[in-house]
Amino acid sequence: MLLDEHAPLRNRVMIKFAFTGGFRRGELLAIDETDLFFDTNEVRIDESLQYTKKKGYRFKDPKSNSFRKVTMPPDVIQEAAILLREIKKNKLLLGELWRGIDKLLLFGGDMGQPQYPTSPNTWWQRFTKRHNIKPGRLHDMRHSHATMLINQIGKVPGLNIKAISQRLGHANVQTTLNIYTHANRESDILVANAINNILKTGTF
Known part of the structure; x- marks a missing residue:
């Protein structure tokens, strides 16, 4: 599959989460280690990441207080487990350079920090353009789901x-x-x- 061959693991897992879980963008960016239940193939949605110039990054309740657990395809959850191991390994390698917060984010930046909310969409649009895929927003994955x-x-x-x-x-x-x-x-x-x-x- 083209996505498997050319996309970084983090982006690959994010796209699959968006398509198979139907999550909102802010919900995706707020998923941390404690939200993953590998024994039941579930993802807990209890926060959404937001960024404003005035307040910076902040985690808030998901839209419409839509707290929930979503069952995912086992193969997708296993890829998330591989990604999580890579994040932990990277954290150890970076040591004091690690910029993560008190959450170990599944879809954080390369140094552990929260991603700017528009970054995943920007990457997806560039990816689709580069590989002649019909362009669209990351949110369209939710609609497709x-x-x-x-x-x-x-x-x-x-x-x-x-x-x-x-x-x-x-x-x-x-x-x-x-x-x-x-x-x-x-x-x-x-x-x-x-x-x-x-x-x-x-x-x-």
């Missing part, structure tokens, strides 16, 4: 709008339903385009 799950309703037993809404940390189910409506609209446009192509080519 939601749409992917919504399209599985009726196919996966027990999967419903409420379960998806809780996983995404939406304030209410209506927010998720709005995405559902948007996803259905996009699907309907694709179907209409396909029908139009059939009419033009006469391939009935």
Whole structure:
């Protein structure tokens, strides 16, 4: 996979977390060692990283107080474990040069400090441009995650709008339903385009 071959481990794991966990950017940047539960393949979301010129970096409650635990694919969690080991090794090597705070951040900077909130998105845009991938924002991974799950309703037993809404940390189910409506609209446009192509080519 292109992402595995050319992306640094930290960025690779972050992109996979964004896509398979549907996390907000600030939530991703706030994940620390204590939020990872390797025995159950879960990630706890209890904070979000924010930066302002006035107050600098600060950790706050996630949007809409959406405290939750999200179950992740085992392979993705195992990559996070490898990344965490690399971070700890780097911390030992840097010694007094380590700039980390009281949290061992999974997606911190090279020297342990919190990442500037726009940095992951800047990296992703450069990566997609360099490898001729359709450009987009890191937040689009969250939308793709939601749409992917919504399209599985009726196919996966027990999967419903409420379960998806809780996983995404939406304030209410209506927010998720709005995405559902948007996803259905996009699907309907694709179907209409396909029908139009059939009419033009006469391939009935």
